[in-house]
Amino acid sequence: GATTTALSISFLKDEERRFIKEGLGSREGFGRIFSCLSKIDARNAKAFKPEDKETILGLMERQRHGVVDVNKTIAALLRGWFVNTGMTELEASGTKGCSVLANNLVGLYKEALEARRELMGNKHPDTLSSISSLA
Structure with a gap:
């Protein structure tokens, strides 16, 4: 059967803030980030030990x-992380003039939900949580 594990995202001290600001600041920023996501290739990931990488790839x-x-x-x-982070930023900003950002996030959230449905199924707790958050 398939094995599951946690995924952690690590940033240098100010990089997360910059990543969020640039990604959420414009449609172009969204586009760049989502273009990068389409180029992910786990075979290029780094491991602490070279032998670990070979084991993981196997x-x-x-x-x-x-x-x-x-x-x-x-x-x-x-x-999903990016969209959730964006939603948190939007809620924290308290600004009413964020309609472009809100529209972008809703669209991306729907895309993330569809990906979760495809990968995890409709009954998976993460999928159900995403559906609930969108409602």
Whole structure:
């Protein structure tokens, strides 16, 4: 069967703030970030030890669709994180003039929800949580 694990996203001290600001600041920023997500390739990931990378790649290749599913899962998780982070930023800003940002986030949230449905199924707790958040 498939194995699941947690995904952590790490940024240098001020990089997360800059990433959010640039990504949420315009349609172009959204576009750049989502273009990058389509280029994710887990085979290019780094591991602390070279032998770990070979082991991890071997495990990925044994899955039903191999690295393709891993790449889709990583992109969906990052997309969901970015959208959730954007929603938090929007709520914290308290500004009413954020309609472009809000519209972008709703569209991206729907895209993330569809990816979750495809990867995890309709009954998975993360999918159900996404549906609830969108409502």
